[in-house]
Amino acid sequence: MGSSTAASTLRLRVWQRRALDAFLGSGQSDFLAVATPGAGKTTFALTAARMTMANLPGRLVVVAPTRHLKEQWADAAQRFGLHLVTDWQPGDLIPADAHGVVTTYQQVGSSPEPFFALSQGGFVVLDEIHHAGEERTWGDGVRTAFDGAGRRLALSGTPFRSDTNTIPFVRYDNDVVVPDIEYGYGDALGDGRVVRPVYFPRFGGFMEWTAPDGAVLAASFDDALARTYANQRLRAALSLEGEWLPTVIGHANDQLMKIRTSHPEAGGLVIATDQDHASGIADLLRRRFGQKPIVATSEDPDASARISRFAGSADPWIVAVRMVSEGVDIPRLRVAVYATTTTTELFFRQAVGRIVRHIAGRGRQRAYMFIPDDVRLRHYGFTIADSRRHSLNKNTRDSDDDRTRDADTDQMSLFSVLSATATDADAEQDVLSVHDEPGVDDDEHAAGGDGVDEQLTLGALTLDLGQLPPPALGVSSSSMPFGGFDRNERDRLRRMNNDLTKELVDLTGRLHAQVNAELNRRAGIGKVSEASIVQLNRRSRAAEDWLRHEHRRARFARFT
Numbered sequence: 001m002g003s004s005t006a007a008s009t010l011r012l013r014v015w016q017r018r019a020l021d022a023f024l025g026s027g028q029s030d031f032l033a034v035a036t037p038g039a040g041k042t043t044f045a046l047t048a049a050r051m052t053m054a055n056l057p058g059r060l061v062v063v064a065p066t067r068h069l070k071e072q073w074a075d076a077a078q079r080f081g082l083h084l085v086t087d088w089q090p091g092d093l094i095p096a097d098a099h100g101v102v103t104t105y106q107q108v109g110s111s112p113e114p115f116f117a118l119s120q121g122g123f124v125v126l127d128e129i130h131h132a133g134e135e136r137t138w139g140d141g142v143r144t145a146f147d148g149a150g151r152r153l154a155l156s157g158t159p160f161r162s163d164t165n166t167i168p169f170v171r172y173d174n175d176v177v178v179p180d181i182e183y184g185y186g187d188a189l190g191d192g193r194v195v196r197p198v199y200f201p202r203f204g205g206f207m208e209w210t211a212p213d214g215a216v217l218a219a220s221f222d223d224a225l226a227r228t229y230a231n232q233r234l235r236a237a238l239s240l241e242g243e244w245l246p247t248v249i250g251h252a253n254d255q256l257m258k259i260r261t262s263h264p265e266a267g268g269l270v271i272a273t274d275q276d277h278a279s280g281i282a283d284l285l286r287r288r289f290g291q292k293p294i295v296a297t298s299e300d301p302d303a304s305a306r307i308s309r310f311a312g313s314a315d316p317w318i319v320a321v322r323m324v325s326e327g328v329d330i331p332r333l334r335v336a337v338y339a340t341t342t343t344t345e346l347f348f349r350q351a352v353g354r355i356v357r358h359i360a361g362r363g364r365q366r367a368y369m370f371i372p373d374d375v376r377l378r379h380y381g382f383t384i385a386d387s388r389r390h391s392l393n394k395n396t397r398d399s400d401d402d403r404t405r406d407a408d409t410d411q412m413s414l415f416s417v418l419s420a421t422a423t424d425a426d427a428e429q430d431v432l433s434v435h436d437e438p439g440v441d442d443d444e445h446a447a448g449g450d451g452v453d454e455q456l457t458l459g460a461l462t463l464d465l466g467q468l469p470p471p472a473l474g475v476s477s478s479s480m481p482f483g484g485f486d487r488n489e490r491d492r493l494r495r496m497n498n499d500l501t502k503e504l505v506d507l508t509g510r511l512h513a514q515v516n517a518e519l520n521r522r523a524g525i526g527k528v529s530e531a532s533i534v535q536l537n538r539r540s541r542a543a544e545d546w547l548r549h550e551h552r553r554a555r556f557a558r559f560t
Helices: 014-025 041-053 067-079 105-110 112-119 129-133 136-146 185-191 227-238 244-260 275-289 303-311 345-355 375-398 409-414 429-436 487-508 512-523 533-558
Strands: 007-011 030-035 060-064 100-104 123-126 151-156 171-173 176-178 181-183 202-210 216-220 267-271 294-297 317-321 333-338 367-372 416-423 460-464
Touching: 014 030, 014 041, 014 181, 014 185, 030 041, 041 067, 041 123, 041 151, 060 067, 060 105, 060 112, 067 100, 067 303, 067 487, 100 105, 100 112, 105 112, 105 136, 112 136, 123 136, 129 136, 129 151, 185 375, 202 227, 202 244, 202 375, 216 227, 216 416, 227 244, 227 367, 227 416, 244 267, 244 275, 244 333, 244 367, 244 416, 267 275, 267 345, 275 294, 275 317, 294 303, 303 317, 333 345, 345 367, 345 375, 367 375, 487 512, 487 533, 512 533
Parallel strands: 030 151, 030 181, 060 100, 060 123, 123 151, 202 367, 267 317, 267 333, 294 317, 333 367
Antiparallel strands: 007 460, 171 176, 202 216, 202 416
């Protein structure tokens, strides 16, 4: 797509076109778009970047919360003819055929100064901007790094809360963030073919446990408890030592298998508390239910690759810890189990966002989040369910902040679960209510293959994907023409160059650094990480020529 000179027509959803018009009409440097997960924030942001960058002298910089999301952004940008480097390090030059970089808040927070130089006069996308307020160093780093950008587009998929750490580049009114455009879950359901209706089977239970102070306690989810004990009760329910969690996972697995009769690729997600918990849940799925889940935890360096493989497969289950909670795009997820002790509304809504993404042409697409009947989670679920009921009914008529761990985590070695039994009297309550909701059958919205209702399209947008060369700022060869790119091709050429270098080292007896330096000299580059696809091709040809020369010399030596 990047090398095409033909115009491409992009059809935008109603909210995307309104947001784009508002963004283009804004005279301010900063713009904040808050939209429900699955609504298409990435498409809106990249469209805005394409239409703005031609008039800006600087680079495109995208800041994402996680390493995995960096790859998602780079893949999406390529479809818009934008090349984003995912492995850029401060001090490196940008490849001549690149428009910019995608990085993380952590990297920006730890080294903001190089990003200040990189983003001067450019376009910055701050994905899930609320992360910049999580740590003061991150917020200060983001402000330092991007203060000189020409335009800053901030995105969020979850409601903001008042916090002691302010979020940079957003407007506040009485300590509440004010978005420039807002598109909620109810709005998206009302529009149709944007998000799925989500239902919340909730399971009660009776738990017994030994508290860290040695007290033996017992309570059901109906009992009112102080926060510390409520956290312990939830932890007991989610423990693999009791029967509550296996019972709930069994119901969730049955629901997923039922869905897979009509949607064979449908997947399920279990959100676990920590790495050991995830491993135990995966073992439970194997032993009791005959499933072979994928496990992805934040501690695993291969987690991003595991998530990508799961997303492109038809495997039924993935168990994750802080890897599939926000932004990760796996539209085939239809069932989730909330098996984490995290009880913040922000995290809960992010988790629900993993199963709301609509797939065009699949007809009815209800999604299910199985939750403990903890009063906090029940409230969050009811809030979303009320929005769902209101939107579906309207469619027919109209055509205190808990931290992410228990307060007594440091004494958890003294905590033990005695028993945990699920009581599912209320488990089907929200599922059964679907039959009382007119308009819930999504089949009426299933026609067409592009996921956009004709009557909901405010107008097609034409983007000429052949007219945006990369800015010639700080590149190793500013005269290098932009002739298109492919992220997979770049990776293939880097691997090829690495293999050729190793072969030359073995054949010549030279040091690896010496061979690399000579090949870089012949290709006219400083580092392989800074090379364009054209330069990588040139370097591989130079390596092949050198290898042929060495082989000829070796043959000549054998005959003399």
